[in-house]
Amino acid sequence: MEIGIIGLGAMGREIARNLADAGHTVLAWNRSGGQLDGVRIVATPAQALQADMALTMLADDAAIRSVLQGTNLLSLARPGLVHVVSSTISVALAKELVDSHRTAGIGYVAAPVLGRPDVAAKGELNVLAAGAPQALETVRPVLEVISKRIWDMGGEPPAANAAKIACNMMITMAIEAMAEAVVLTEGNGLTRERFFDLILNTLFGSRSYQVYSANITQQHYKPGFKASLGLKDLRLAQAAAEQLGRNLPMLSAVSDQMAEAVKARGGDRDWSVMADYTIRPAGGP
Structure with a gap:
């Protein structure tokens, strides 16, 4: 199949590479240019939309617009x-x-993904897909190449986007929960290594807890997903809540804390740097 890709950021590059390695013809457009082995770079995004199907992976609302x-x-x-x-x-x-x-007369599937670039490189993303059944079936073989599992979010595309925003919101809540737990336990003589060994093997063994407890333990915040992007997603969640006329207090608290971590020069570090901001005493090094 001929597949057009719009956007070759950290995630888009891995998706394009996996599709090319699977034998698909990949035509890609990227705002900042560049090259990628096995992928034909095209001059305009319109060229990417001449393929059998197209996949867009741009950074945010502004880029999409x-x-x-x-x-x-x-x-x-x-x-x-x-x-x-x-x-x-x-x-x-x-x-x-x-x-x-609908106005343009073309099919549309929302398929945001769960996973960082290293997961995308392995073709093990969780894809949250929503759209008309026929459109979903058309693109399913392509989504299977890049995913561990395709999660059917129903026939209304915005539902998939709401699910992705909610997932990211919950990850930040997990990061903050671990940070606040470390404040309590470390302040009373228990190392974070021992505490995380406890929670990972009893109450909270999910991938988010595994990945981000390791970051917190090692105080290692090399970006896998930047805090500035995490803050962007929390603001998307806040906007979605406002549209529903609802106040989500945990979301508000975590969004404020992430904003402070970004303000403290953490925007280009992994979003789990929010934990470091919480754990360090006010005014600490």
């Missing part, structure tokens, strides 16, 4: 195209994309 909507790009797509958007975007924009794809 600029590339897809600001240039009326969808009107240039090949008739019959199914377009998969795997970016983490707001629910509001997700609803706009449903309308704009």
Whole structure:
């Protein structure tokens, strides 16, 4: 199959590479150019939309609006195209994309993913897919190449985006929960190594706790997912809650804490750096 890719950031590159390695013809457009073995770089995003299907992995709402909507790009797509958007975007924009794809007469599947670049490199992403059943079946063989599992989020694409935002919100809550637990236990003479050994083997053994407890233990915050992007996603969650007329107090607290960690020059570090901000005494080194 010929597949167009729009966006070759850390995640997009790994997705494109895996699709090429699986024998697909991959045409990719990237705002900042670049090269990738096995992938043909095209000059415009419109060229990527001439493939059998296309997948967009851009950073945020602003990038999606600029590339897809600001240039009326969808009107240039090949008739019959199914377009998969795997970016983490707001629910509001997700609803706009449903309308704009319908107007352009092309298929649309929302398929945000769970997993960091190292997981994408292994082709083991969890894909949260939602859209019309026929469109989903068309792109399923491609999504299977990049995923460990495809999770069916139903027929309404914004549901997948809401699920992704909720998942990221819950990860940040887990990071903050571990940090606050370390404040209590370490302050009373228990090392974080021993405490995390306890919780990982009793109450909380999920991947998020495993990955981020290791970061906290080692005080190692080399970016896998930048704190600035984590803050962006928390703000998407806040916007979604506001649209529902709901106040989510844990979300508000964690968003404020992530904002402080970013403000303290942590924006380019892994989002688990929020734990370091919580654990260190105010004014500490």
